[in-house]
Amino acid sequence: MDAPLIVRAVPPLDPDAPEARRWLEDELLKPEYQNAKPTAFDLAMQAVGDWIADLFRGAGGVPGPIVTLIVVLVVVALVVVAFLVFGAPRLRRARRSAVPLFDDHDVRDLAAIRAAAETAARVGDWPLAIEERFRALVRGVVDRELVQVHPGTTARGFAVAAARPFPSERDSLATAAAAFDDVRYSGGTGDVVVYDELTRLEQRIVDARPAGAPDVEAEAVR
Incomplete structure (x- = not known):
């Protein structure tokens, strides 16, 4: 007697558009993709970096001191934003290590x-x-x-x-x-x-x- 034929269900190799979109969404929900997703801070820093790079690339006709001043102002602005968001850095510990008496x-x-x-x-x-x-x-x-x-x-x-x-x-x-x-x-x-x-x-x-x-x-x- 011939062995029974086993048929495995396989996804269609030529899905329609809605099915393909669903596959892509399911794939992107996997933890490895979520963990690799850049944070809002990462995106903001990347945007600032790209802006500064574009500034230097397009600064051929702008005097060097003016470009330097603009960069310094940007850095100062970033520091101010960091202070507002994260607070002032703690320059002193809340409590020193116990001093021997x-x-x-x-x-x-x-x-x-x-x-x-x-x-x-x-x-x-x-x-x-x-x-x-x-x-x-x-x-x-x-x-x-x-x-x-x-x-x-x-x-x-x-x-x-x-x-x-x-x-x-x-x-x-x-x-x-x-x-x-x-x-x-x-x-x-x-x-x-x-x-x-x-x-x-x-x-x-x-x-x-x-x-x-x-x-x-x-x-x-x-």
């Missing part, structure tokens, strides 16, 4: 240091609570970029520097630095009174507008 390379953020101070205070570890609260004070001022520190900066050195943007707190800053040095280096025990005063000082610094700052200061780190 003092000589133990402490790079914790403000929230972590405050949490450590509050935890120590809850259990009555006043030396640690005072040390951490002073570190929170330093971190807050450094994060506001009002004082620069490096790993070798001392507590007293910070107090002197911080007194420039906060002159009304000069004495309190010096007292806070002395309290930090006492519990960290001299075996001082501290107490809740010292800790509470440090906490109030930190909050006053947070709320204060630095000397010489504009009327509308950037929001303080809280």
